[in-house]
Amino acid sequence: MIDQRLHVLRVLVELGTLTEVARRLGYTPSAVSHQLRSLSKDLGMPVVEQRGRGLVITRAGQLLLERSQELFTRWEEIRGELDGLGTGTRRRQLRLCGFSTAAATLLPPTAQRLAQRYPDSRVTIIEAEPEECFDLLLAEQADIAVVVATDPLPPRSDARFEQSALFSDRLDLLVPADHRLATRSAASLSEAAEEAWILDRPGSPYHRLVRTACAAAGFLPEKAHQSREWETGAALVSAGLGVALIPRLARLPEGFDVARVPLRGDPVPSRKILTGIRSGSAGQPLIAEALEVLAEVSAEVARREI
Amino acid sequence: MIDQRLHVLRVLVELGTLTEVARRLGYTPSAVSHQLRSLSKDLGMPVVEQRGRGLVITRAGQLLLERSQELFTRWEEIRGELDGLGTGTRRRQLRLCGFSTAAATLLPPTAQRLAQRYPDSRVTIIEAEPEECFDLLLAEQADIAVVVATDPLPPRSDARFEQSALFSDRLDLLVPADHRLATRSAASLSEAAEEAWILDRPGSPYHRLVRTACAAAGFLPEKAHQSREWETGAALVSAGLGVALIPRLARLPEGFDVARVPLRGDPVPSRKILTGIRSGSAGQPLIAEALEVLAEVSAEVARREI
DNA sequence: CACAATTGTGCAAAAATATTGCATGATCGA
DNA sequence: TCGATCATGCAATATTTTTGCACAATTGTG
Numbered sequence: 200m201i202d203q204r205l206h207v208l209r210v211l212v213e214l215g216t217l218t219e220v221a222r223r224l225g226y227t228p229s230a231v232s233h234q235l236r237s238l239s240k241d242l243g244m245p246v247v248e249q250r251g252r253g254l255v256i257t258r259a260g261q262l263l264l265e266r267s268q269e270l271f272t273r274w275e276e277i278r279g280e281l282d283g284l285g286t287g288t289r290r291r292q293l294r295l296c297g298f299s300t301a302a303a304t305l306l307p308p309t310a311q312r313l314a315q316r317y318p319d320s321r322v323t324i325i326e327a328e329p330e331e332c333f334d335l336l337l338a339e340q341a342d343i344a345v346v347v348a349t350d351p352l353p354p355r356s357d358a359r360f361e362q363s364a365l366f367s368d369r370l371d372l373l374v375p376a377d378h379r380l381a382t383r384s385a386a387s388l389s390e391a392a393e394e395a396w397i398l399d400r401p402g403s404p405y406h407r408l409v410r411t412a413c414a415a416a417g418f419l420p421e422k423a424h425q426s427r428e429w430e431t432g433a434a435l436v437s438a439g440l441g442v443a444l445i446p447r448l449a450r451l452p453e454g455f456d457v458a459r460v461p462l463r464g465d466p467v468p469s470r471k472i473l474t475g476i477r478s479g480s481a482g483q484p485l486i487a488e489a490l491e492v493l494a495e496v497s498a499e500v501a502r503r504e505i
Numbered sequence: 506m507i508d509q510r511l512h513v514l515r516v517l518v519e520l521g522t523l524t525e526v527a528r529r530l531g532y533t534p535s536a537v538s539h540q541l542r543s544l545s546k547d548l549g550m551p552v553v554e555q556r557g558r559g560l561v562i563t564r565a566g567q568l569l570l571e572r573s574q575e576l577f578t579r580w581e582e583i584r585g586e587l588d589g590l591g592t593g594t595r596r597r598q599l600r601l602c603g604f605s606t607a608a609a610t611l612l613p614p615t616a617q618r619l620a621q622r623y624p625d626s627r628v629t630i631i632e633a634e635p636e637e638c639f640d641l642l643l644a645e646q647a648d649i650a651v652v653v654a655t656d657p658l659p660p661r662s663d664a665r666f667e668q669s670a671l672f673s674d675r676l677d678l679l680v681p682a683d684h685r686l687a688t689r690s691a692a693s694l695s696e697a698a699e700e701a702w703i704l705d706r707p708g709s710p711y712h713r714l715v716r717t718a719c720a721a722a723g724f725l726p727e728k729a730h731q732s733r734e735w736e737t738g739a740a741l742v743s744a745g746l747g748v749a750l751i752p753r754l755a756r757l758p759e760g761f762d763v764a765r766v767p768l769r770g771d772p773v774p775s776r777k778i779l780t781g782i783r784s785g786s787a788g789q790p791l792i793a794e795a796l797e798v799l800a801e802v803s804a805e806v807a808r809r810e811i
Numbered sequence: 812c813a814c815a816a817t818t819g820t821g822c823a824a825a826a827a828t829a830t831t832g833c834a835t836g837a838t839c840g841a
Numbered sequence: 842t843c844g845a846t847c848a849t850g851c852a853a854t855a856t857t858t859t860t861g862c863a864c865a866a867t868t869g870t871g
Contacts, residue, residue, distance in 0.1 A: 252818040266583040277572040558838040
């Protein structure tokens with residue numbers, strides 16, 4: 200309902216290059232270029248200008264975007280009120296996106312339950328990197344994002360989104376099956392201070408998360424190996440090459456000689472899972488319902504996994 | 506920037522019939538019909554329904570319009586901020602509309618002065634009935650309306666418009682040149698209580714205005730004749746058939762044997778002239794400037810005419 | 812320092828949308 | 842009952858948007 204070209208400009212600022220916008224929005228670069236020009240023409244002032252081989256938003260474009268954020272938000276709200284009216288067909292399509300673990304653990308039961316309650320709704324799951332999740336929200340290719348709080352995300356105050364805590368995913372210590380801590384029903388993170396550690400790649404969000412958790416427990420983990428996937432990490436641990444921290448939500452394949460040891464501490468080492476939506480869209484019945492179901496599912500999963 | 510179809514719906518509510526909307530907006534009825542249908546389809550619920558041979562807005566449509574009024578307002582404000590930025594071409598077209606007297610007296614000097622200050626601006630004057638003026642604002646075919654307060658206007662609280670008092674147009678008593686009051690420098694309205702009165706047609710805004718003024722002076726005017734145009738009224742008065750009340754702003758052709766007698770009283774009999782703009786548009790430099798110039802011109806005219 | 816990769820633009824052609832013209836059905840008022 | 846008014850539907854048409862290249866500018870790499 201808000202001019203499509205404003206939306207394009209918004210995504211441009213998010214993604215940086217016109218080509219990327221075209222890719223994401225399913226247009227050709229020419230089309231995006233033309234839209235921006237046409238917007239500039241209508242406003243009587245350029246909204247972007249060429250800088251090097253890229254585009255840079257002008258002061259006017261920035262002002263336009265800042266001010267029109269409210270338009271986007273209000274429209275989502277109106278959309279919700281309209282749907283809430285009950286008359287006619289409410290939105291029936293819902294697209295959930297989340298990082299891999301969420302997409303595997305939280306999202307399928309949510310989709311299933313929603314499909315039961317609203318047989319005519321079509322729930323889609325999109326697996327995407329946490330950063331990309333917000334791009335997807337903005338590009339209106341997803342309606343709800345489930346992400347890990349530690350990632351480089353838009354700040355909570357970003358007016359384009361509403362973020363809220365979903366639940367806290369506790370971290371377990373993953374040790375070889377014959378490790379001295381393997382049979383313990385719980386351990387403190389500091390007990391593993393002297394171990395060789397298997398971490399994610401330096402600079403990655405999970406790497407930072409683990410280092411932060413260790414720092415809180417009073418030590419710096421000695422990095423022995425790097426792994427990106429839980430499975431690789433488990434294999435390394437299984438081979439006796441070190442220990443690792445693994446979120447409880449992450450399921451491991453069978454057949455590794457490893458033990459998960461729950462951690463205690465205050466606060467308990469954990470990663471925070473958030474939901475994100477476009478500002479204003481919380482009023483749309485299907486989205487509101489989905490957020491509730493997500494919370495239910497999260498609570499159940501958390502209970503089951505303890 | 507706000508969806509064109511929302512605008513069409515808005516004008517439909519104002520004008521009542523689809524055909525009228527088409528006429529006003531310069532479309533064919535088919536096009537308007539199609540737009541409304543397409544809007545309904547996108548929202549998943551009908552915004553209008555057929556009732557008799559006309560269209561009636563649905564509950565959903567009403568809600569939509571109420572809520573989206575803020576979108577229209579905000580957009581006008583943003584538009585103004587953008588223009589105020591100075592970069593690029595600001596709005597250069599300005600359309601003033603007003604009822605006949607205003608269009609003849611106030612608007613031309615305003616247009617002239619604006620054209621001097623902003624040589625690249627194109628100022629257009631549209632003469633229209635006061636009621637129609639607001640339709641023109643809504644249909645974005647005029648930017649500023651100058652109307653008489655007494656007419657059946659949208660209430661001051663109508664969120665679609667911002668109205669503000671421009672000035673007070675004093676009413677003079679028009680009497681034959683040989684009338685006992687003709688040479689008086691001022692008179693009280695009650696002194697004409699026993700005269701035969703020349704009024705506008707019953708039910709017309711000006712008829713009501715005059716009756717109200719007389720009522721405030723403590724009498725009911727005895728209606729002798731009816732005239733719609735000032736010129737006709739002056740001719741009747743000139744012929745000795747009665748007296749009339751005429752706004753000072755209204756210029757009369759030469760050659761009538763009549764005298765204008767200023768009225769005193771508390772309050773002085775007068776009609777209030779208002780300006781109206783679309784909500785939010787006050788921030789647009791050209792509109793703001795035009796409102797100022799209008800006030801200047803009004804003040805000068807008022808001073809000159811006293 | 813040349814070269815390959817990447818980025819945005821421009822323009823004619825193609826595709827998608829919006830609009831018209833006219834025929835039709837429904838309703839209202841005389 | 843008839844004529845006037847109103848909205849709709851559909852095929853034809855006009856308009857707008859999008860694509861498909863070819864091209865120019867910039868970056869950074871080997």
